[in-house]
Amino acid sequence: MANLRDVARRAGVDPSTASRVLRGDPTQQVRPETRERILSAARELAYRPNALARGLRTRRTDTIGLIIPSLDNLGFADVTHGIQAEAAAAGRLVMVVDAGAAAAPGGDPEGVAAAAYERLIGDGRLDGLIVAFATLDDRQVARLAAQGVPLVLVNRRTIGVHGSVVVDDARGIGLAVEHLAGLGHRRIGLVGLDADTDTARRRVKGYRTAMAAAGLPVEERWSAADEPTVEGGRRAADRLLAGPRRNRPTGLVVASLMSAVGVLAALRDAGIRVPEQLSVVAFNDHPFADHTAPPLTTVRMPNRRMGEEAVRMLVAALQGAPVGDVVVPEPPELVTRRSTAPPPG
Amino acid sequence: MANLRDVARRAGVDPSTASRVLRGDPTQQVRPETRERILSAARELAYRPNALARGLRTRRTDTIGLIIPSLDNLGFADVTHGIQAEAAAAGRLVMVVDAGAAAAPGGDPEGVAAAAYERLIGDGRLDGLIVAFATLDDRQVARLAAQGVPLVLVNRRTIGVHGSVVVDDARGIGLAVEHLAGLGHRRIGLVGLDADTDTARRRVKGYRTAMAAAGLPVEERWSAADEPTVEGGRRAADRLLAGPRRNRPTGLVVASLMSAVGVLAALRDAGIRVPEQLSVVAFNDHPFADHTAPPLTTVRMPNRRMGEEAVRMLVAALQGAPVGDVVVPEPPELVTRRSTAPPPG
DNA sequence: CTGAAAGCGCTTACAG
DNA sequence: CTGAAAGCGCTTACAG
The missing domain is CATH 3.40.50.2300 (Response regulator)
Structure with a gap:
C-alpha cells in the first residue's frame, strides 16, 4: 500500500508538501500545478493516509467510543441509531463496546465495560467516549471522567460529572x-x-x-x-x-x-x-x-435525538466547546396500541 | 499520561528493556530484579502502551472490523453476540459498521458499507474484516477480498473468495x-x-x-x-x-x-x-x-457458533493459517411455539 | 542481561 | 511557494 513518501516521490515533491495538499491545509499556498501533480499521484496510487501514524502525530483519531450495557435492549435501539448516524455525518468512526455480549457467560458486564474503557481510553485509540450505561455505578463513571477523557453521558447523569444528554x-x-x-x-x-x-x-x-x-x-x-x-x-x-x-x-x-x-x-x-x-x-x-x-x-x-445530541456535544467538546447537561426538548409521545383500556367493572 | 520513556526512566533502564519486560517477550532474559523495577514503575505510573504507536510499528492493531447491514435484524443478533464474545475472549476489539444506521436517511447502506470499508481497511486501523452482509453485491465482496485484506465472510459465500462460515x-x-x-x-x-x-x-x-x-x-x-x-x-x-x-x-x-x-x-x-x-x-x-x-x-x-467460528477463523488467518469454507456442524433445531398446527379441514 | 539506533508513516513548526 | 528536520511512542534487530 502506497504511503505519503511514494506519492511525494511520484509527484516530485517533498512529503511535507504532499501532506499539506492532501490534507487540504488552508493556511498553505501551493501552486496549482504542484497540487495537481500531487493529487493525481495520490489517485493513481490509491493513497490512503495511515490513521495510526496520523493519530500518533496529531493525537486525534476521529473515533469515539460507545459503552453500552447491551445492544439487545430494544427500548434503546434508537439511541444507538442516532449515535451511529450523527457520527457518520460528522465523519467519526464509532467503536461500540457491548458489555453484555462481550462478557463471558455468567460474567460481569460492568467489569467488561470498565476493562474496555481502560483499554480503549488508555490506548489512545479514541478521542472521547459516550457512556450509555444507566446502571453503571456512579463511582465508575466518576473515575472515567476523572481520567480527563472527554466524555458524554447518555440517558443518565451523575453528580460531579459534567456533560450529559437525557430525555425528560x-x-x-x-x-x-x-x-x-x-x-x-x-x-x-x-x-x-x-x-x-x-x-x-x-x-x-x-x-x-x-x-x-x-x-x-x-x-x-x-x-x-x-x-x-x-x-x-x-x-x-x-x-x-x-x-x-x-x-x-x-x-x-x-x-x-x-x-x-x-x-x-x-x-x-x-x-x-x-x-x-x-x-x-x-x-x-x-x-x-x-x-x-x-x-x-x-x-x-426522543431517543434518536438523544443519541444525535450526545455525538454533537462530544464533537463540540473535542473542539474545545464547554459541555453542558441537556434535556432533549422534543416532547415524548404516547403511542396508543392495544394493551390499554378502561379498567374493568 | 505516562509513556514508555517515563517508565524506563523511573526504573533506571533503557526503553527497549522496559518494552521487552512489559510485553512479556519470551525470547529475552531479564534479571528478576530489573523486571520487578520495571513492572512496579509501570504500575505506579499507570502505564498503558499507546495502541497507535504499537500498531504503527508492528502493523497489528488487534482490532477486527465487522460490516453488517443492520444491527436491527433480530434473527441475526446471535451472530453478533458470538462475534463479540469470541473477539473479547481472543483479546480483540471489534469495530462495528452498522451500514443501515450509518446511512443517511434514504441513503444507500451498501454505499456506506463500501465507504466504511475503504476508510477502515485502507486506514490501517484493522487487522482484518468480517463481512456479514448477505445482500452485499458479489463484486463488492470480491473487490474487498482483492485488496488483500484478511477477510472472512459470515452467512454467505462468494465464488472466488475464500474464507467463509455459514450454517446449513x-x-x-x-x-x-x-x-x-x-x-x-x-x-x-x-x-x-x-x-x-x-x-x-x-x-x-x-x-x-x-x-x-x-x-x-x-x-x-x-x-x-x-x-x-x-x-x-x-x-x-x-x-x-x-x-x-x-x-x-x-x-x-x-x-x-x-x-x-x-x-x-x-x-x-x-x-x-x-x-x-x-x-x-x-x-x-x-x-x-x-x-x-x-x-x-x-x-x-447455530448463529452464535457461526459468529464465534468466524472470529476464530479470522484470528487464525492473521497468524498465517489457511482459511477455509466451513459449515457450522451444530445442527439446526425446531422451536415449536404456537404459530403452527395441522391444516384446516 | 541490557543499551543504542533505526524506523513505522505521518504532521508541523521552521527556514528559505 | 516548497523543503528539511524533528518527533509522536512504540518495537526490534544489532551490539556488546
Whole structure:
C-alpha cells in the first residue's frame, strides 16, 4: 500500500508538501500545478493516509467510543441509531463496546465495560467516549471522567460529572400515568427499575408527580430487576400477582420496554387478560411493540435525538466547546396500541 | 499520561528493556530484579502502551472490523453476540459498521458499507474484516477480498473468495418443511429472500429438496423484499393474499425472522387466523418469538457458533493459517411455539 | 542481561 | 511557494 513518501516521490515533491495538499491545509499556498501533480499521484496510487501514524502525530483519531450495557435492549435501539448516524455525518468512526455480549457467560458486564474503557481510553485509540450505561455505578463513571477523557453521558447523569444528554423521563412516565388516568384507572402501579441511578429515580419521581397531579394514591411500587430485561419484567409481574388480590392495580406503567414484554408474558401465563383485566403501558417505543400480544401502548421518547445530541456535544467538546447537561426538548409521545383500556367493572 | 520513556526512566533502564519486560517477550532474559523495577514503575505510573504507536510499528492493531447491514435484524443478533464474545475472549476489539444506521436517511447502506470499508481497511486501523452482509453485491465482496485484506465472510459465500462460515441453511429450511409436512400440510409455500445471493439460493434449494423428499409439490414462491425486514414480510404476505384463494398454501416457511413477523401482521390485518387457517414457521430464532402474536414456531440456527467460528477463523488467518469454507456442524433445531398446527379441514 | 539506533508513516513548526 | 528536520511512542534487530 502506497504511503505519503511514494506519492511525494511520484509527484516530485517533498512529503511535507504532499501532506499539506492532501490534507487540504488552508493556511498553505501551493501552486496549482504542484497540487495537481500531487493529487493525481495520490489517485493513481490509491493513497490512503495511515490513521495510526496520523493519530500518533496529531493525537486525534476521529473515533469515539460507545459503552453500552447491551445492544439487545430494544427500548434503546434508537439511541444507538442516532449515535451511529450523527457520527457518520460528522465523519467519526464509532467503536461500540457491548458489555453484555462481550462478557463471558455468567460474567460481569460492568467489569467488561470498565476493562474496555481502560483499554480503549488508555490506548489512545479514541478521542472521547459516550457512556450509555444507566446502571453503571456512579463511582465508575466518576473515575472515567476523572481520567480527563472527554466524555458524554447518555440517558443518565451523575453528580460531579459534567456533560450529559437525557430525555425528560419524568414527563414520559407522566404521559403514561395520564393516559391510564384518562381511561378511568385509579389504581395505577409502577414497575420501576431497581438500579439506584439518576435515571431510575427520575422515572419514579415522574410517577409520583403525575399520580399526585391526577389526585391518585401512589400504589406500592414493584421493582423490575436491576437490568431492563424481559426476565426482570416477568419476575416483577410474578411478585405483583403473588400479592393480595384486592387493591391490585388495574393499570401498570412499566419503566422499560423490555420489562413490559416480560410483564405481558407473566400476565398471559397467569391467565390475566390485557387490557380487559389489567392495562399496561411501556416506557420507550420500538416497532416491535406492534407485534407483541397484545400490541403494547408505549411512550415514545426522543431517543434518536438523544443519541444525535450526545455525538454533537462530544464533537463540540473535542473542539474545545464547554459541555453542558441537556434535556432533549422534543416532547415524548404516547403511542396508543392495544394493551390499554378502561379498567374493568 | 505516562509513556514508555517515563517508565524506563523511573526504573533506571533503557526503553527497549522496559518494552521487552512489559510485553512479556519470551525470547529475552531479564534479571528478576530489573523486571520487578520495571513492572512496579509501570504500575505506579499507570502505564498503558499507546495502541497507535504499537500498531504503527508492528502493523497489528488487534482490532477486527465487522460490516453488517443492520444491527436491527433480530434473527441475526446471535451472530453478533458470538462475534463479540469470541473477539473479547481472543483479546480483540471489534469495530462495528452498522451500514443501515450509518446511512443517511434514504441513503444507500451498501454505499456506506463500501465507504466504511475503504476508510477502515485502507486506514490501517484493522487487522482484518468480517463481512456479514448477505445482500452485499458479489463484486463488492470480491473487490474487498482483492485488496488483500484478511477477510472472512459470515452467512454467505462468494465464488472466488475464500474464507467463509455459514450454517446449513438448506437443512434449516428442510426442518421447517418437515415440521409442516408432519402436521399434515401438503400445500407449503416459501417466503424467500429476493437477493440474488448464495444464502438466499441455499434456502430456496433447501425448500425444493425438502418438498421433493416429502413428496409434495413445490408451491409458487412469494418473495420477500430485498432486505429481511418486517415490511418486506408484510408485502410478501399481501401479495400472497391478493392471489387466488384456492390452492393457497396452508403452511408458510418464511426465510427470515423479521419477515415472518411482517407476515404475521399482514395475516392478522386480513383476518386470517394463525395457526387455525394458516401455519407459519420462521427461519432463525430470537427470544422475542415467544412474545409475538401468536408466538412463532422457528428454526433455531447455530448463529452464535457461526459468529464465534468466524472470529476464530479470522484470528487464525492473521497468524498465517489457511482459511477455509466451513459449515457450522451444530445442527439446526425446531422451536415449536404456537404459530403452527395441522391444516384446516 | 541490557543499551543504542533505526524506523513505522505521518504532521508541523521552521527556514528559505 | 516548497523543503528539511524533528518527533509522536512504540518495537526490534544489532551490539556488546
